[in-house]
Amino acid sequence: MLGLNNKDTKLLIVVAVLTLLAPFILNPFPAGSAMAQFNAGYPDLMQRFVIFGIFAIGFNILFGLTGYLSFGHAAFLGIGSYAAVWIFKLFTYNVVPAIALAVIMAGLFSVIIGYVSLRRSGIYFSILTLAFAQMSFALAYSVLSNPKFNLTNGETGLQVYADDLQMFHREGLPDLPHLFGLSMRSTYNLDIGAWSFSFNAGYYLCAVVLMLVFYLSIRIFRSPFGLMLRAIKSNQTRMSYTGLNPRPHTLAAFVISGMYAGLAGGLMAAMDPLAGAERMQWTASGEVVLMTILGGTGTLIGPVLGAGFIKYFENIFSKINDSILHEWFAFLPDGLENFMVFIVHPFVGKGWHLTLGILFMLVVIFLPGGLVEGGQRIGKWIKNRGKAKDSGATTEPAE
Amino acid sequence: MSKSNFTRRGVLKTGAVAGAGLALPTIFTAQSGHAFTNDPTGGTVTLGFNVPQTGAYADEGADELRAYKLAVEHLNGEGDGGMLNTFTSKELQGNGILGKKVEYVTGDTQTKSDAARASAKSMIEKDGAVMITGGSSSGVAIAVQGLCQEAGVIFMAGLTHSNDTTGKDRKANGFRHFFNGYMSGAALAPVLKNIYGDDRKAYHLTADYTWGWTQQESIAAATEALGWETVNNVLTPLASTDFSSYIAPVLNSGADVLVLNHYGGNMVNSLTNAVQFGLREKVVNGKDFEIVVPLYSRLMAKGAGANVKGIHGSTNWHWSLQDEGSKAFVKSFGTKYGFPPSQAAHTCYVQTLLYADAVTRAGSFAPCAVVEALEGFEFDGLGNGKTLYRAEDHQCFKDVLVVRGKENPTSEFDLLEVVEVTPAAQVTYAPDHAMFGGADASLGECNNGA
Numbered sequence: 001m002l003g004l005n006n007k008d009t010k011l012l013i014v015v016a017v018l019t020l021l022a023p024f025i026l027n028p029f030p031a032g033s034a035m036a037q038f039n040a041g042y043p044d045l046m047q048r049f050v051i052f053g054i055f056a057i058g059f060n061i062l063f064g065l066t067g068y069l070s071f072g073h074a075a076f077l078g079i080g081s082y083a084a085v086w087i088f089k090l091f092t093y094n095v096v097p098a099i100a101l102a103v104i105m106a107g108l109f110s111v112i113i114g115y116v117s118l119r120r121s122g123i124y125f126s127i128l129t130l131a132f133a134q135m136s137f138a139l140a141y142s143v144l145s146n147p148k149f150n151l152t153n154g155e156t157g158l159q160v161y162a163d164d165l166q167m168f169h170r171e172g173l174p175d176l177p178h179l180f181g182l183s184m185r186s187t188y189n190l191d192i193g194a195w196s197f198s199f200n201a202g203y204y205l206c207a208v209v210l211m212l213v214f215y216l217s218i219r220i221f222r223s224p225f226g227l228m229l230r231a232i233k234s235n236q237t238r239m240s241y242t243g244l245n246p247r248p249h250t251l252a253a254f255v256i257s258g259m260y261a262g263l264a265g266g267l268m269a270a271m272d273p274l275a276g277a278e279r280m281q282w283t284a285s286g287e288v289v290l291m292t293i294l295g296g297t298g299t300l301i302g303p304v305l306g307a308g309f310i311k312y313f314e315n316i317f318s319k320i321n322d323s324i325l326h327e328w329f330a331f332l333p334d335g336l337e338n339f340m341v342f343i344v345h346p347f348v349g350k351g352w353h354l355t356l357g358i359l360f361m362l363v364v365i366f367l368p369g370g371l372v373e374g375g376q377r378i379g380k381w382i383k384n385r386g387k388a389k390d391s392g393a394t395t396e397p398a399e
Numbered sequence: 400m401s402k403s404n405f406t407r408r409g410v411l412k413t414g415a416v417a418g419a420g421l422a423l424p425t426i427f428t429a430q431s432g433h434a435f436t437n438d439p440t441g442g443t444v445t446l447g448f449n450v451p452q453t454g455a456y457a458d459e460g461a462d463e464l465r466a467y468k469l470a471v472e473h474l475n476g477e478g479d480g481g482m483l484n485t486f487t488s489k490e491l492q493g494n495g496i497l498g499k500k501v502e503y504v505t506g507d508t509q510t511k512s513d514a515a516r517a518s519a520k521s522m523i524e525k526d527g528a529v530m531i532t533g534g535s536s537s538g539v540a541i542a543v544q545g546l547c548q549e550a551g552v553i554f555m556a557g558l559t560h561s562n563d564t565t566g567k568d569r570k571a572n573g574f575r576h577f578f579n580g581y582m583s584g585a586a587l588a589p590v591l592k593n594i595y596g597d598d599r600k601a602y603h604l605t606a607d608y609t610w611g612w613t614q615q616e617s618i619a620a621a622t623e624a625l626g627w628e629t630v631n632n633v634l635t636p637l638a639s640t641d642f643s644s645y646i647a648p649v650l651n652s653g654a655d656v657l658v659l660n661h662y663g664g665n666m667v668n669s670l671t672n673a674v675q676f677g678l679r680e681k682v683v684n685g686k687d688f689e690i691v692v693p694l695y696s697r698l699m700a701k702g703a704g705a706n707v708k709g710i711h712g713s714t715n716w717h718w719s720l721q722d723e724g725s726k727a728f729v730k731s732f733g734t735k736y737g738f739p740p741s742q743a744a745h746t747c748y749v750q751t752l753l754y755a756d757a758v759t760r761a762g763s764f765a766p767c768a769v770v771e772a773l774e775g776f777e778f779d780g781l782g783n784g785k786t787l788y789r790a791e792d793h794q795c796f797k798d799v800l801v802v803r804g805k806e807n808p809t810s811e812f813d814l815l816e817v818v819e820v821t822p823a824a825q826v827t828y829a830p831d832h833a834m835f836g837g838a839d840a841s842l843g844e845c846n847n848g849a
Contacts, residue, residue: 001475039525042521042524042525043524043525044517044520044525045521045525048517094781098729117435141607141636142607142634142636146612146634147616148445148613154538154607154608154609155510155512155536155538155607155608155609155637156512156536156537156542156563156608156609157513157542158540159542159545160569161568162843163839173420175549176549185550189754272516272520272546274512274513274516274542274545276511276512276513276542278511278512278513278514279513315517315521318506318507319504319505319506319521321505349452350452350453
């Protein structure tokens with residue numbers, strides 16, 4: 001189907017089902033119950049899952065295929081966001097032009113940054129991209145935001161004000177980002193018994209975009225161009241000796257993944273019309289590297305899983321505070337209760353980074369192929385249960 | 400290639416099944432006619448406390464959270480009632496808000512507008528918070544205030560001192576009890592003139608974001624009106640921790656006063672650097688070199704230690720005040736936590752009470768009803784004397800304290816002494832003042848949300 005082989009079609013269908021039914025899948029617990037703490041099916045977080053999934057898919061096209069580790073991809077995310085918010089400010093709240101400009105601007109910047117950074121490879125490339133990203137951050141955070149010339153509005157973040165120009169905005173359209181009149185915030189709440197599910201317009205826009213770019217990424221992975229990128233990863237020198245110039249290919253991969261990041265940034269601004277400089281900081285660039293590695297570098301679905309994993313921790317675990325812990329352990333005798341809270345406390349709430357760090361270490365040490373490898377191992381174990389041990393398991397490269 | 404053959408029967412069957420499937424959910428849909436976002440229907444009401452738990456303002460955030468917890472206790476009728484007993488409005492009975500028990504959720508703003516908005520959004524969308532409060536940075540407060548306006552919930556600003564919060568970025572759903580940069584300037588300048596004279600040359604170091612800019616603009620305007628000269632203004636990034644490279648040029652600038660438009664951890668570091676460079680022992684232009692910190696707090700004074708002695712600044716509230724409200728608050732805070740509250744804690748506690756009171760008076764949690772109840776509301780007994788919530792910009796007008804770092808502190812908390820209480824009339828300005836967005840600034844319409 002759609003020029004894909006059977007296996008890839010299946011993967012695409014799985015992704016489509018997962019994203020379209022996410023409001024159900026992420027809200028497994030009844031709304032009033034104690035476990036509702038772990039529900040992730042509210043619009044803001046679902047949007048984040050998908051947007052960072054897009055970001056990670058794009059990053060994986062560069063890192064997974066060519067092996068070039070960019071440490072500055074968040075810069076493109078930020079550029080995309082600023083471009084989108086400026087469209088909101090100057091022209092219209094319609095998200096289509098905003099997202100289009102976000103992708104274009106990120107593409108332009110990635111051509112420039114890529115052209116310079118790709119002169120070097122390995123650690124030098126990483127450092128160059130990091131330097132460019134930090135320059136962009138500094139520009140956005142302070143240089144381009146002073147009372148006289150305010151392009152980015154610094155620490156507060158660029159946002160839309162009532163007295164902004166908005167040339168094509170007219171009465172009757174929502175005062176929020178919308179898709180031809182359909183507000184991105186409009187949510188339909190479905191209550192079934194004790195359960196409550198929210199279907200959010202913005203989320204479904206992101207979900208459709210995710211499916212499109214996921215399909216595009218499959219096509220890139222399976223194309224001759226994708227093969228060329230893999231050749232660069234396995235041995236660039238040999239490739240040059242055979243008379244092929246790797247640079248145009250790496251630059252193309254860099255620009256494509258930069259545009260993915262810009263798309264993610266544009267979508268972020270479309271969901272919440274504010275662009276903050278922090279999303280360009282090096283920690284944000286590091287986050288997407290973590291997502292990709294955690295999920296499985298070079299695999300199709302891995303980055304999406306990694307993005308979901310990290311965002312889940314960031315938003316769910318970070319909100320477990322001491323009073324909730326006390327509720328959990330209330331059944332224990334007092335002394336033991338306090339002891340348990342004392343033990344668990346450093347790992348939840350603001351200590352969620354610690355939990356994530358430990359899990360990241362475990363994954364990297366025991367599952368070098370990321371979560372995808374974990375899934376494959378479980379799948380294989382289920383398949384081989386009861387069968388003779390001499391099946392001669394061949395390790396397949398992570399796909 | 401796939402071969403498809405539709406039969407009439409098949410199409411009808413599939414159509415019927417699909418139709419039934421689509422219609423099914425509507426059976427279960429509770430037809431709830433919510434008139435506004437997160438209408439609390441059960442026996443409880445959820446408030447969202449969104450404070451910095453990490454970053455430069457983490458100390459303030461921790462103290463704010465303590466105050467919020469105390470306020471929730473008092474609203475639910477636990478503890479000694481604190482300022483409920485001294486508040487001039489007697490609507491709150493200690494039975495929650497409108498008979499609903501108060502519950503809360505907390506979040507970490509990380510002092511970043513992005514993170515703060517994400518945290519506030521999850522409170523609104525997931526936890527059903529009907530009011531968001533907190534923030535220890537104006538950038539964050541403005542970003543979250545904008546979000547609350549869009550989402551249709553009330554925002555009760557915590558510690559935010561930028562003119563913009565109730566100036567050019569004012570919103571109908573947002574309210575601020577804390578004072579602002581203009582008020583600091585107006586209160587501080589006359590005191591500075593009396594002590595240091597009217598021919599001083601000032602050098603400004605300013606935190607590079609909305610609060611720093613408006614604070615600097617305010618204090619520079621107020622001191623220049625009294626004859627001072629502003630030599631230079633240098634912007635420093637909020638994330639800086641070492642200010643030596645900014646302090647060194649001050650020595651050669653010919654300035655004899657250094658104004659530190661810094662707050663929290665920033666101020667602690669910059670003041671410490673300035674003292675280490677020996678600025679306070681310098682004599683420039685035949686006068687002793689002086690340092691001024693326009694926005695002061697006890698937590699900062701504690702962080703900077705002995706360096707704050709004799710340094711002037713302004714503050715919203717101080718625990719040593721002797722009115723009934725302050726005494727009641729200090730007592731119940733001290734009983735619970737073992738030390739006196741900071742000004743951040745005070746303003747957050749008061750904001751929670753003011754919100755609860757407004758809901759009770761309006762008889763509804765609907766944001767527009769709350770806005771109406773708070774606009775033009777006059778009250779007393781909450782530690783700042785007679786106070787007005789002005790309808791035009793949702794800013795509180797009350798007395799401002801000018802304080803000085805104590806030379807001989809008697810305890811680790813007794814670090815500041817009140818030099819002067821500037822009456823509210825002296826710090827009041829027109830709602831369309833040029834520093835507050837001029838005539839263009841408007842609150843917009845209040846938003847009840849979905």
